[in-house]
Amino acid sequence: MKPRRRNGYEPIGTAHIGTLLAEALKDPRRIREALGVWPAWEEAVGPEIAAAARPVGLRDGVLTIHVKHAVWHQELHAQRASLLRRVQATAAGAAVRELRLKVAPVAVREAPRAPEREPVASAPIPYEVARAIRAVESPKLRGAIIRAASRWAGLVRGRER
Numbered sequence: 001m002k003p004r005r006r007n008g009y010e011p012i013g014t015a016h017i018g019t020l021l022a023e024a025l026k027d028p029r030r031i032r033e034a035l036g037v038w039p040a041w042e043e044a045v046g047p048e049i050a051a052a053a054r055p056v057g058l059r060d061g062v063l064t065i066h067v068k069h070a071v072w073h074q075e076l077h078a079q080r081a082s083l084l085r086r087v088q089a090t091a092a093g094a095a096v097r098e099l100r101l102k103v104a105p106v107a108v109r110e111a112p113r114a115p116e117r118e119p120v121a122s123a124p125i126p127y128e129v130a131r132a133i134r135a136v137e138s139p140k141l142r143g144a145i146i147r148a149a150s151r152w153a154g155l156v157r158g159r160e161r
Contacts, residue, residue, distance in 0.1 A: 036092030037063065044086040044093060049076070054106045061097030063087065066104040073103050123153035 042050040057064040087093035136142040
């Protein structure tokens with residue numbers, strides 16, 4: 001008996017899951033992070049080394065690391081066995097057998113952005129607060145306090161709605 005196929009279905013062979021994800025999402029950086037070795041590297045080596053050296057490929061158990069400067073390359077080469085043990089100790093790093101270091105440009109990782117907030121509308125300041133602010137002698141300080149108090153009043157008003 002012949003297997004049933006849906007109309008229009010055409011088998012295309014086999015492919016690595018990372019390749020399929022990269023084609024589907026069109027963002028290789030997200031794929032590498034999702035596959036786990038990149039976060040394992042940062043977890044294993046810490047933020048200082050991770051800023052100077054980034055993994056760029058994993059093939060047959062060899063993790064290729066781009067290092068931003070020859071001095072970093074020399075230092076990390078001396079620590080290679082220790083770094084390998086630390087990477088292998090992470091859950092995602094078990095597939096790594098060897099580290100290969102290469103001096104090359106290191107992509108700067110973007111810091112996560114804080115969610116954008118809606119601007120706070122200014123609101124009238126309560127009389128008691130305004131009277132207390134008038135007692136401040138410095139005009140610059142008094143102006144800064146008035147602006148802060150006005151925004152505070154806007155926040156309070158926004159929460160009451």
